[in-house]
Structures are given as C-alpha cells and as structure tokens.
Amino acid sequence: MITIRYFNIFKIIIIFFLVFTVKELRCQQLNPGDGIRLTLYNISDKVSGDYYVQADGKILLPYLGEVRTQNMDFKTIKNEITSEFRSYYQNVDISVQPLYKISVLGEVKKPALYYVTGVEKFSDVIALAGGETQDADLNSVYLIRNNAKIAVDARKIFKDGKSIDDVGLQSGDKIYVPRHWWVSVRNTSVLVSVGTLIVAVLSLRLH
Numbered sequence: 001m002i003t004i005r006y007f008n009i010f011k012i013i014i015i016f017f018l019v020f021t022v023k024e025l026r027c028q029q030l031n032p033g034d035g036i037r038l039t040l041y042n043i044s045d046k047v048s049g050d051y052y053v054q055a056d057g058k059i060l061l062p063y064l065g066e067v068r069t070q071n072m073d074f075k076t077i078k079n080e081i082t083s084e085f086r087s088y089y090q091n092v093d094i095s096v097q098p099l100y101k102i103s104v105l106g107e108v109k110k111p112a113l114y115y116v117t118g119v120e121k122f123s124d125v126i127a128l129a130g131g132e133t134q135d136a137d138l139n140s141v142y143l144i145r146n147n148a149k150i151a152v153d154a155r156k157i158f159k160d161g162k163s164i165d166d167v168g169l170q171s172g173d174k175i176y177v178p179r180h181w182w183v184s185v186r187n188t189s190v191l192v193s194v195g196t197l198i199v200a201v202l203s204l205r206l207h
Contacts, residue, residue: 104129107136
C-alpha cells in the first residue's frame, strides 16, 4: 500500500512538472529582434503596424514612446500596451500579437528568417519558406536551439495539424529540413559518371 501511495504521489509530481513546463514554453518573453503586430480599430490615426524590440529591450510605439519588454512575458507586455492606448482613445478595439523570429533552413524553397505569432501550424511555417523541396527528408527534421539539435517528427506533426506552440517552438529557433541521404549518393554517382566520361573523351583526343 505504501509503495502504491508513493507511486501515485510520484505520478502527480511528474504531471505537475509537465504542465508547468508547457505553460512556460507558451508564455515567452520578447527578445531583441522579436516584435509585436499592433492593430487599433475604429480610429483614424495611423498607429497600426509591426514594431520590433531594439537591442536595449525596448519597443518604440506611437504616442507611448519607449515600452520596456525586458524580464516581462508577452501577456504582461500586451496588457500594458492595451491599457496605455485605451487611456488615449475611447471605444477602441486593440489587437496585440507577438512576432517571434524563426529561421527555416535546409531543403525548403525560400530558406530565411520569418516572424510567427505562435498560433500558426508547424506546416504553415514550412509553407512560409515556400514549402519543402522534392529532396526534403521530413522524417529527419530537427530544431537548432542554442547550438543543440532537437529531433522533430515533422511528418507526424503535419498529419496531426499541430501548431508551433504545441511543438514548443521558441524565439530564435532554427528549423532545419535535411535532404534524403540517397540524394547525396545520387549526386555523387552523377559526378563520378560525368568525371568518367570526361576522362574517356580526353583519352580519345590524346590518342
């Protein structure tokens, strides 16, 4: 009985730890280079737009000036910005979305740095980069975070329709889509064949 009781307590601790970890991943801070997408409805002033966190950890916004983001999660930043703008405008609807920088590299058609809000599906991020190439190996996709590799089952994630928040993507992550191993072998074989042909042609000319 004692063993079972301790086992149940252990399970509760593990579940609590997992839930807490997921919440942390979804409650990210904005780092320099990240930003916000600000939209104000029912006003004539041109305030809406994308604004980015500077190296000093501040965002420069119309009418508000510099807004501090350091050591603050996005929810806190959003509430502060919303509250400040509502003190300037009456009957205004405000939307504040985060813009996290994510790189998509490897076997995609447009490898580059992209900004995501956190609600996109993982497949949407690959689509931003033009989609995978015909040589892409979706079974071997991985994230690069702080120089560490994290394996990702992209094919299953696509099938399940998981969002980047479900996957636990973080600001600054790099999604790397490798190519199938047999593509390199194929290309090597082609080069060897071409090299052999060139050698044969040169030999004929010399004789």
